[in-house]
Amino acid sequence: MTTPIGPVILFDDEFHMYVLTDQAFAEAWWEIPDEYTCGFDALARPLRMTGEPHQVHLELTGEEPNEAELRRMVASHYQRFLRRQVPPEATDLSEFVAALPREGM
Template sequence: MPTPTAPLILFDDDHYMYVLRDQAYAEAWWEEPGEFTHGFDALARPLSMTGVPHAVHLTLTGEAPNEAELRRLVAHHYDRHLRRQTPPEASTLAEFVAALPREGR
């Protein structure tokens, strides 16, 4: 399976979004695999997480992108956690992902 394309967009069990610079950073940064609910790479391909606390691994679950689901989850994150802000309105996926706020810049 190919390597996920950076950045990685992960969602926790509270629907909070984290945009992490690459796979190595995401795996070192994320502590509890049970808190992971959804994830995508920069091409909107879905991710899965395996492992144990403080030792997680992210893998692509397929080659087919799911841009609609990524945009839906981002919008939900903004509605729930960033009420005074609006999600990026970029028409292309690359512009949309580039406009997302990142952790640990």
């Protein structure tokens, strides 16, 4: 299987969204795999997280993108936590992902 393409978009167990530069940054930044719910790479391919606390690993679950689910999860995050803002409206996936707020920048 190939490597996830950054940025990676991760959602925790409370469905907060984190947009992290790439797989290596995400694996160093994320502390506990039990707090992970779901994630996607920049091509909207689903990710899974495995490992132990402070030693997490991200991997693709397949090559098939799920852009609709990524957009749904992002919209849900905005509705819950960023009520005064609207999610990116770009129809192109790469522009949509590029417009997401990133951690550590």
